[in-house]
Amino acid sequence: MSANPKPLAAYDVERIHRDFPILAREVHGKPLVFLDSAASAQRPNAVIEVVDAYERLHHANVHRGVHQLSQEATAMFEQARERVRRFVNAASTREVIFTRGTTESINLVAQSYARPRLQPGDEILLTALEHHANIVPWQLVAEQTGAQVRAVPMDRRGVVALDDIAANLTERTRIVACAHVSNALGTVLPVREITRLAHARGAVVLVDGAQAVPHQAVDLAQLGCDFYAFSGHKMYGPTGIGVLVGREALLEAMPPWQGGGDMILTVSFEKTTYNELPYKFEAGTPNISGAIGLGAAIDYIDSLGIDNIHAHEQRLLRVATERLQRVPGLNIVGTAPDKAAVISFTLEGIHPHDLGTILDSEGVAVRTGHHCAMPVMEFFGVAATARASFACYSRESDIDALVRALGKAREVFV
């Protein structure tokens, strides 16, 4: 959370756009219009430079050497952890575990928290709009334990109703795992209320925050969930770094997930004692530059103000929704009232894959496909959609370019 958000009037999107060097390039002879930030956002100079300086000047292994470089690397790595803690308002850095990304964070919880506890007949409750990364780890642990995976349905807008959550919570529900924001539909889930309902039934809650953290203020003390997972590369940081925040008491009670260096205190062939939190869950040399880059990305977000980014993206969402609805034959998939700046759509008579190719030839990058959410596609009766997603650097002129390129697609096909 940004302590001193700047007023929105100061939100100079052209300047912000220039902070991202890749956005200045051309694709197929056209200026790049990058509308695929929900898959992976671009990096600002601020992140690239911090990572570069680390690689050039400070790199050594962390938590090991007494030499100067190792101390510098360790300090930078741990400062990044503190930045993450502050950004999502976690109680302590002991609760902030660096992982490879959201997917690994969820697998960690499934294997280390859920697997030793689940009994045959226990239930894991998901929602119908989950990303595969928040489905498959639970299916794996269900297979291993005899537990059942259930999904709370959504309506035609892509909304999961709290009543339906409540109705699907049973005395056998041990875990509720849901997205904070749907990557395919943009739906924002009321995770605070979901957490209350789940806790009232004694279930533990994991929230997949990959699509939320870059776009809205996330205050874990307020949300109250037990586990929260997100990725660096969706929030202007590097790939291969992510975070699991977990309640300390739960993490303490969980066995390590992977074994190796950094997660142990002492090793003998008779007995190994595990390191304290968070290191117990960070086996092996971590992604040091990734964590430092993530810290720099958070600094960058803070410099803009997450609330300002949110307001900017919400305005783009409104403009883009209006403009796209006027494109003949265009159908927006996912129309929840509370939505992040993600627009999935289909265009009558043009397969999303063809659309993706035509938009690309115009320099416009959108995601096409099932967005790793096949159950969502099946629910809406489509094999795939095109998806435009917005970020802090997206401009209204990007929407113009998208609409123009859609016109071109219609010229080719209709």
Next chain:
Amino acid sequence: MDLKDLYRDVILDHNRSPRLFGRLEPADSAADGHNPLCGDRLHVTVRVEGDRVSDLRFEGKGCAISVASASLMCEAVKGRSRADIAHLFDEIHTVLTQHDAPVPEDLGKLAALTGVREFPVRVKCASLCWHTLNAALDRSASTVKTE
């Protein structure tokens, strides 16, 4: 990169009105093709008489390239021998994947697909139907062998 090279008129036409679309019942063999990346699904049914594919149909959903390719393939292979079909498959595979490969004259209308090679991520769309047909023919061959 020229879109007109990918979406040639023949391709757009076969996408809009696919030929030999549907399902043969009864059929001697059938196979499903699925490209999970884009969700394309094809079902190919064939009738085999001796060494020849006497008739075939395809149905399914997919992008313009996959539908047009399947439609063009069905037209091209109907009535042809297994050896001819294998030869065509080799030719189409070569022109789809090798940037500078010359386009053989006997490809006929199938040559319309050669623009796809400028779009590497779309090659799978064009080749899905051929792999599906091969699967159906392999199956019918093994059926013949076991009888």
